[in-house]
Structure formats: C-alpha cells, structure tokens
Amino acid sequence: MRRLDKGAPLRAAMKAAGLDIPRLAAKTKDVDPEGEGLSRSLVGFIAGQGKTAREECSDRAAELIALALNREVEDLFLTPVFTLPESTSTRRSQTGERQKPELPQRLMKQSELSEFLRKSPSWIDKQIQEARERGEIWPGLIYVGTSRRFDPHAVLDAMRRQSTAA
Incomplete structure (x- = not known):
C-alpha cells in the first residue's frame, strides 16, 4: 500500500482521533486479531514526514x-495496481526445463569463471591443486604466458562428468 499525499490524510486522521x-x-495492538499490532517505529515510518518516512507499507x-x-x-492509502510482463521470482521452476546459461565462445579469466560458476576463486584454486596432485591438468585450464585462462565448455563438461560419476 502507498500512503496518500505523503501521509497528510493519515496525520490528519491521527490528529482528529x-x-x-x-x-x-x-x-x-487492540484492533489486531492476532494481538500483535505494529511497533512504534513502524507507525512512525508510515506516518512520519522526515528522512526516514516510508511511502509504502504492507497491506496488513x-x-x-x-x-x-x-x-x-x-481514505489513507492507495492500492498500487500494476502488472509485470514476466515473473520476478528468484526461484527456478521445478516443472519447466531449466534454461542453460549462454556460454561465451572465448577463454575466461579466473574471476569471470568464478562468477559464471558461482564458485569462489579459492574453490577453483583448490580444484587445480587437487588435479595437479593426481598428476592431471584441471579440465579447461590453459596457461597463456604466466596467467591462467579457462575454457568454460571444457570446465562444465568435466563438472558434469564428475557429478554423474559421484
């Protein structure tokens, strides 16, 4: 809900009461069926006029x-009516097919790969170190001079194989 006229009707109703x-x-608290009511600070945010005043509040x-x-x-609040062209849910649909992220056709830096995989750079370092201890090269790792670059396709393929083997 959005308060009308920056809360002026609300403050007028408070003054009249x-x-x-x-x-x-x-x-x-007295009118709440659950007996909880609202805190003084929340009422202050909603009815206030200062820097901390809120234009919006919950329906409750x-x-x-x-x-x-x-x-x-x-008389005191406006019910905003709007429609969104698509869902804003952050949860992935359990019934629909997952959309695969678009893979770049170039080599990635470790920081880019870390962000893409949603893993920390130290996780990548640990994977490289464990592969080295086994006498292997971590899939997708390519040295360009002294810096590391990663082929995201090879990294994802190896991660898929590893997860299905486990």
Missing part, C-alpha cells in the same frame, strides 16, 4: 492503522 504515534501503535500495516483510526483504508 487525538492520537500520537505511540498511542496509535498501542491501538493497532495499512489495514491495522485504518482500523485503529476507524477509517477506510482507501
């Missing part, structure tokens, strides 16, 4: 404040 921030917070907070002030939610 004779409530300050601490009393309004206490009253939200708006409803409790409106109930405590004996007003309609629409």
Whole structure:
C-alpha cells in the first residue's frame, strides 16, 4: 500500500482521533486479531514526514492503522495496481526445463569463471591443486604466458562428468 499525499490524510486522521504515534501503535495492538499490532517505529515510518518516512507499507500495516483510526483504508492509502510482463521470482521452476546459461565462445579469466560458476576463486584454486596432485591438468585450464585462462565448455563438461560419476 502507498500512503496518500505523503501521509497528510493519515496525520490528519491521527490528529482528529487525538492520537500520537505511540498511542496509535498501542491501538493497532487492540484492533489486531492476532494481538500483535505494529511497533512504534513502524507507525512512525508510515506516518512520519522526515528522512526516514516510508511511502509504502504492507497491506496488513495499512489495514491495522485504518482500523485503529476507524477509517477506510482507501481514505489513507492507495492500492498500487500494476502488472509485470514476466515473473520476478528468484526461484527456478521445478516443472519447466531449466534454461542453460549462454556460454561465451572465448577463454575466461579466473574471476569471470568464478562468477559464471558461482564458485569462489579459492574453490577453483583448490580444484587445480587437487588435479595437479593426481598428476592431471584441471579440465579447461590453459596457461597463456604466466596467467591462467579457462575454457568454460571444457570446465562444465568435466563438472558434469564428475557429478554423474559421484
């Protein structure tokens, strides 16, 4: 919910009801079916005018404040209505097929590979060291002069083989 007119109607309703921030917070506890109410600091953020004032709050907070002030939610808050063209979920779909990340057609630096694999650079160092101790070269590792470069295709193929063997 978004407060109307930077909270002016809310502050006017508080003044008309004779409530300050601490009393309004206490009253939200009385009207809350769960008996929790809102903290003084949250009510202060929502009703305030200063640097810490919030333009938006949860539906629950708006409803409790409106109930405590004996007003309609629409008199104090605006319900934002918007639609997103696609999901903003950070969870991957369990039913759909996973999209594979686009692999670059060039060699990567260790920092780029680390970010791409979502592994730390020290993890890569450890893999290279363990391969060296086995007398192998870590798949995808290419030395260009004294610096390391990595073929991401070879690294991913080796990681896939390793995970299916385990």
